[in-house]
């Protein structure tokens with residue numbers, strides 16, 4: 001897999017306001033692409049801490065650029081708060097949509113550099129920015145994308161082995177399949193009630209299963225895959241802060257494919273997550289006693305490779 005050719009220019013600005021904010025602008029110039037990364041620290045943050053945070057955030061942006069060939073936005077803004085005593089390196093995060101899109105993170109740096117860089121939350125959040133916000137009615141589509149790509153981006157950027165990434169995806173499907181308290185509600189009806197019902201596992205991992213099934217459907221028809229379609233959509237139609245419904249998004253990324261629209265409607269009506277065993281097998285992923293094993297034959301390896309990076313980026 002080819003790493004994007006990168007040069008970074010760091011511009012540090014110290015903004016003295018009522019709350020001391022250190023704004024850091026990183027210009028990341030990829031081969032055909034520029035993305036401005038703006039980092040705001042909510043507390044005094046030492047140079048060593050800043051370096052650790054910068055490297056991590058740069059890695060998140062790069063993982064998306066690596067998958068799509070370019071980061072989908074010209075500018076992204078991160079706000080970072082520090083905490084201590086959290087059980088994980090990123091105890092809280094929230095997407096910020098608006099004129100400049102970005103992410104608010106709370107981090108506990110005491111878990112160390114490696115734990116921060118491999119943690120799923122960072123990749124989950126950055127994956128949200130791969131598409132515009134589809135709104136709460138279609139939250140499964142957005143959370144599904146983030147849950148699916150939190151694994152694929154980590155494999156593609158080398159933070160997880162393929163084995164670890166697929167195991168994490170499968171474990172997610174298992175958690176989703178066990179969350180069947182609200183099986184009187186279709187995914188479409190459950191989505192807007194997500195916070196009342198707390199059916200997070202079903203909604204998130206049902207969405208992830210949709211994307212995996214979508215990839216299989218596309219590849220079976222000789223299509224280059226979802227990353228290529230997301231890239232094309234972002235190149236033609238994306239601007240910061242835009243909002244599209246799930247229906248519009250699916251139409252936009254698969255205008256030519258009635259089978260994709262049919263798959264989307266089928267998933268909307270599902271009342272529980274059934275483990276997508278057949279779809280996993282299409283990608284050479286089989287399960288024994290809850291453990292995944294990967295078929296390393298070229299045919300299967302290539303099918304999986306298309307999920308990590310668009311083909312034109314391959315070496």
Ligand SMILES: [Zn+2]
Nearest residue numbers: 124128143146
């Ligand atoms: Zn999310």
